[in-house]
Amino acid sequence: MINEYEELLAGLDEVDWAGLEHAYGSAHDVPGHVRALCGSDDDVREQAFMSLFNSIFHQGSRYSASPVAVPFLARIAVAGPAAVREDTMWLLTRLAVDWHDEYDVTTGINVAGWRAAAAEVGPEELLLWYEEQLAATTDSDERAQLQEIRDWVAAGNSPDSRWSALQAYDAVLAELPGLLVLLDDDDARLRTRIAYLLAWFPEFSATSLPRLLALAVHEKDPVTAATALLAAGLVGPASTVEDITPRLDAADPLMRWAAAAAAIVRLAGLDEAPVGPGLLGRAVTELTAAAHSPFDHVTDYFAGDLHGHIERTLQALPPTPEPVAVREALDACLPRIARDRSGSRTRKAIEQLFPAPQPHPAPRYADLTVAQQQLLDDLASRQHAWVIRSYADRLRELGLPCSQEALQSFVGAHRTA
Secondary structure: OHHHHHHOOOOOOHOHHHHHHEEOOOOOOOOHHHHHHHOHHHHHHHHHHHHHHHHEOOOOEEEOOOHHHHHHHHHHHOOOOOHHHHHHHHHHHHOOOOOOOOOOOOOOHHHHHHHHHOOOOOHHHHHHHHHHHHOOOOOOHHHHHHHHHHHHHHOOOOOOOOHHHHHHHHHHHHHHHHHHHHHHHOHHHHHEEEEEHHOOOHHHHHHHHHHHHHHHHHOOOOOHHHHHHHHHHHHHHHHHHHHHHHHOOOOOOHHHHHHHHHHHHHHHHHOOOOOHHHHHHHHHHHHHHHHOOOOOOOHHHEEEEEEEHHHHHHHHOOOOOOHHHHHHHHHOOOOOOOOOOHHHHHHHHHOOOOOOOOOOOOOHHHOOOOOHHHHHHHHHHHOOHHHHOOOOHHHOOOOOOOOOOHHHHHHHHHHHH
């Protein structure tokens, strides 16, 4: 351990980690992994981070050890070794919001609804239910199992993921005042990470909103500025549209996209939002332009899937006076599935753009529609190869290349023909 980081870990060994749980049982190993993040060995740090990621946040689940680890991780994110601060912020974000929230929710997180649902499955509510079950059960094996769960719930736990996830979310919420210093950090990646994290905390918006809007205006890094602007739209009230609208005239197309998404995604659907047809039309136009000409750099929203984000944003619109423009943007997004993480957009694109098997022999690449060519291009270059494997049988039935290698060969051969 490097002495300069010892103060960040004050109290770490005073926690009864063995009495807490993570994905693999007792959390007795958590303090060792947290301490290793502040060590000098890069390989050990990397292994410690992966161990923490896979244990206190396992495939979206959080555990009793998860919120307890948050204060130590927050201190490391602010003042820990440079090599681990960004990863630590990433883990804090994951502990606050799960995969579904980060990747699929483009209209802002519904914390009030989450709290209401979690309250119904908290320890106090469930304890009564388990005691009723125990009183009515005569089978000894079933009683033993129920008693074990009842005692676990009585200790302040809940088997419902909505409750356990909220405990970690609230732990991160409590650390946000201290994490705000990262908005002024010298590292643009850390400024981006805190701006993105703030997008998921509307309850903190009285403090975060002016800082996010200022960052969007003065930030030099385009990804950081766009991240901050969209975060402001997600957590701000309807009146925030007045601060967002001028950014529709920004020189950077990424910033114009963020302004358009912010105006539509958060504000246009609110009854009290002063968003007229003219502004909606401008916003839709910018999203359409982004769909046709995507940028080299994207934000973390929707896992970096720009076209998926545009599609979900437009689908969140109420009935609009711009149906033709919206349809054009959606059509432009349809074949752009290279970053589709779940595979759902890929399936839709294949079914809509290739509704029937291709004639034999297969048509030339040049004879396909532009949208069909784009879909095959994206399939050939997509990041998540497992999605292609999932649809290999369907591609084969349609008379299309059914592996990434075959797609790359088909697209490449016809490009050079």
